[in-house]
Amino acid sequence: MPTASPLTRLKRILKSNSEPEKKATEICVLADVLLPDAIDVLDDGLAGADPLVQVAIMDAYHTMTGDRFHKPDLENMMDFAASLGDAGEQLYMAARIALGNITGLSMDQLDEWGDGQLNITATARRRRSRRRRGRPARMIDEITIVIHGTWASDGTWWRPGGDFFDYVKNDLGRDDLYGKSDQFKWSGKNRDSKRRKAATELHQWLKGHPAREVNVFGHSHGANVAMLATHHDIRMDRLIMLSPPVRKDYFAKWSNVGAAFNVQAKFDPVVAIARGGQWFRIPEVSERPLKASGHSASHESKVWRAEKLPKFVGMPWQ
């Protein structure tokens, strides 16, 4: 009887009712012999899988492609596993090994990882030790995030130390503004499929960072990514859209948005070229034309100060 191809074996494993440990081990063994046509199968297998199987899939994905795409997911997974205390030990170790494979760091280096970056392992360990003392992992009260737009994934303004990030965090007092190393980012590629993929990733990211109140600043197509994400099962209490190209096919599921705001520059060649317009003209969105011009104006701290935008978006938020 001929041996089944690696792809067929992978499909069987993913469909099987085996224990997660067995499935994860088999996926890791297969990873070295899988061909590129298995990537779609791995992607499909990711959704809804047991966390341990998810880690194995992410590790296999890296083995096949050399791509570090799932690095933030594995960091989240370690954090999540650590919050489970002893119950998450196995998952924690698996995610740590996979993260080591992706980053090329040794386990010792992973332990020490953190000088100049977030010390994921240290954070996780602190949480684990608290858990051991009997404190349950809790959903945080609030989280605020900033989402960049097209071709801006390497930008600085939305990261810690950047103009807008520091303004929101320090001047506007949003201590909950998320700036850890797994801060949400997306490819920034300028096509519809990538924006929709990013919306799915944002949904997953928010599920991995549960909070009772979610506030989102999204610039340009980053605002459209945020709107698309509301069609998944997440709620945004405040969605502040900064110079989005307004397109009906990207409209939010408004029932999942508490309050929506649209800030647009007076003259913006980028939005003028992108398919769409500047204004929603619907009751769900409060809109503000700026005196300032340019596509970046809406995320500049000097514009926020000069044009009293915190007041427009109802800050301080209670």
Added chain:
Amino acid sequence: MGDERDWLDALANGIAEARAVAALQLAHVQSQEVVTALRGATTDASPQVALAAQFALWQSGEDVLDVAGMVQACVTADEALQQQIAMIAEQIGAPLVPRLAPLLNEAGTAAQVVLQLLDDIHDDTALACLRDWQPVDDDLLRARADVLADWHDE
């Protein structure tokens, strides 16, 4: 026509963003005065205005796109100008591919920009172009491999 006159005035005077938007508003207007003004603006000192005027004329059927200039501008541009270029490329799409292809062999950062633009256009001709390309250094080889792998995933 009042609007046309207003936009012509706006194209002639003011800040770059306003002039660029004015150029875009004048796309499809066929009067000699408008076409002449747009042609004049295609070499404007502000790349925002120049690119907007070139794109406006392209929309009117006149191809004066300086694709090499656009790519070079992108290398040193701020985020907003890069995004303007990305949006222009998105709107033009496939016809841009044969103009971008020869620029892939420009060394370094410019080639990265071309790669990014072709990735965004993302059609069969762009794919063929990337497959045929022989990058000259390891960074570009890796970047090309990443794009093709990502393409395959989709």
